[in-house]
Amino acid sequence: SSLVASTFFQTLCAQCVDKCESTMEGGGPLEWWIFYSLVFWSEFDPSEPFLVSYLVKAKDFTEEEVSQFFGIFAYAKLPCIAAVGLVPVWPRTVLCFGALCGLGCSLLTRFGMVAWTQEISQVLIEANFASRLVLSQVALQISKGSTDFQVASHQIKALLLASNAASSTLGELLRDKAGVPLETLVDIGVAGQCLTLLFSMLLWTFSRPGSEGEASPMALPSSGWCLSRHRATLIKAFWNLWLSLSMFTVVLWSIWAIAMNSVHDIIMTFWQNALRERTGSSSRDDNGYFLAVSYLLAACLSAATRKSAMCQMVDGDGASAKRRNRHLVIVLVSLSLF
Numbered sequence: 001s002s003l004v005a006s007t008f009f010q011t012l013c014a015q016c017v018d019k020c021e022s023t024m025e026g027g028g029p030l031e032w033w034i035f036y037s038l039v040f041w042s043e044f045d046p047s048e049p050f051l052v053s054y055l056v057k058a059k060d061f062t063e064e065e066v067s068q069f070f071g072i073f074a075y076a077k078l079p080c081i082a083a084v085g086l087v088p089v090w091p092r093t094v095l096c097f098g099a100l101c102g103l104g105c106s107l108l109t110r111f112g113m114v115a116w117t118q119e120i121s122q123v124l125i126e127a128n129f130a131s132r133l134v135l136s137q138v139a140l141q142i143s144k145g146s147t148d149f150q151v152a153s154h155q156i157k158a159l160l161l162a163s164n165a166a167s168s169t170l171g172e173l174l175r176d177k178a179g180v181p182l183e184t185l186v187d188i189g190v191a192g193q194c195l196t197l198l199f200s201m202l203l204w205t206f207s208r209p210g211s212e213g214e215a216s217p218m219a220l221p222s223s224g225w226c227l228s229r230h231r232a233t234l235i236k237a238f239w240n241l242w243l244s245l246s247m248f249t250v251v252l253w254s255i256w257a258i259a260m261n262s263v264h265d266i267i268m269t270f271w272q273n274a275l276r277e278r279t280g281s282s283s284r285d286d287n288g289y290f291l292a293v294s295y296l297l298a299a300c301l302s303a304a305t306r307k308s309a310m311c312q313m314v315d316g317d318g319a320s321a322k323r324r325n326r327h328l329v330i331v332l333v334s335l336s337l338f
Contacts, residue, residue, distance in 0.1 A: 001083030008030035031206045035142060038095065039135060039159045042102065042128075044173030045189035047182060048164075051109075051285035052272040052284045054182040055118065063273060065115060070269050073122040077265075080123075080130035091134035097198040098131020106190040110183070132160075137331070138203070154306030161299035165292045167192075172288025 027035070047054060055061045055069070101124040108121035125241075133155050143149040176181040205230060245248050272287065 005062055009203075014099070027206065031142055031203070034199055034202050034206070035138065036155070036159055038099075038196060038203055039156055040130065040163045041195040041199065042099070043163045043188050044167045044192035045191050046167045046174065046186035046288075047080045047109075049171055049272075049291050050175065050185065051166050052276060054109075054186065056276075058182055059113065060120075061115070063276060067270070067273050069115075069118050069122050070273070072119050074265070075268055076123045076126040077130070080127045081133065081192055083127075084133055091137040092200070094131050094134045094302055095138065095200045096197070096204055098128045099193065099200040100130070101125070102128035103190070103193040106186070110186045110190060148279045151306045154302050158299045158302040158306070160283075161295045161302060165295035165299060168288040168290075168292040169294065172286070172292065173305055175288070254334055 052066055055066050056063060061069075087094060105124040105128060108124070110118045112118055114123065136153055139152040139156060140149055141151055167189075171185050174185060175182070245254070274319040275287070309336070
């Protein structure tokens with residue numbers, strides 16, 4: 001349900017590209033640089049591959065308690081996504097709030113010594129993850145057209161994945177080669193969240209009239225204007241979603257995305273616990289290298305497809321775009337099965 005909600009929410013962000021393209025002003029290089037810096041640092045946490053080991057060894061929690069913490073993370077997903085969906089007119093403010101939640105989670109993970117602090121940290125990190133759903137909406141505000149928006153959407157995913165790859169590699173090297181304690185890795189994650197908060201606040205200063213709930217010059221305030229405006233937007237969003245799902249290819253990609261994301265969420269929530277149960281708590285793990293390679297491959301794939309299919313279709317090169325799309329499907333299916 002939460003993944004359906006997140007897919008629908010991103011449909012809300014993307015639906016107005018064609019309608020707004022003629023009036024898009026676009027952002028300057030500085031705004032793009034701040035935006036992409038925010039994206040990169042938002043998931044830079046060298047301690048993430050070793051979180052279970054840190055909580056068990058440094059905090060003296062049992063593996064059963066840690067598993068319960070992660071259960072709270074899973075249960076918090078839908079409420080957090082729904083909360084983000086209720087405030088789509090303030091995307092940059094949502095990013096600032098999400099950065100605060102991420103920083104709070106890092107601080108509780110580092111200094112919290114009792115179970116309830118770690119439980120709260122799981123709710124905060126889920127709120128942080130949910131806030132990133134509005135990255136597409138902010139990219140839409142900065143983009144100058146649908147092609148620019150598609151490239152930005154792919155680069156957002158590629159940067160998030162590259163950030164995970166870089167932080168996982170750094171964490172593994174610092175722990176194994178330099179003998180850095182896990183507490184220091186968590187401290188680096190705290191610094192990364194501080195940078196995320198800084199960049200989110202800088203990005204907020206670039207807000208345009210109408211982009212953060214402000215009345216734009218074209219708006220006509222009247223009795224019930226806000227309510228009717230949001231009702232019309234919601235109806236149009238459902239209608240556009242229905243039109244999209246009437247296309248067979250969109251249905252196939254949607255089913256695949258929902259299924260793959262569900263499996264990914266389950267694995268990424270509990271895999272470290274499962275690994276310790278299978279191999280024993282005393283065995284050496286290479287979680288950082290595993291995550292780094294996986295995320296790096298996914299980042300390269302996301303970056304390589306940033307101008308695929310849709311842009312070529314717009315340019316009129318439909319046949320070659322379909323061929324490229326088929327090749328992309330073959331690659332993705334092979335990686336998924338692997």
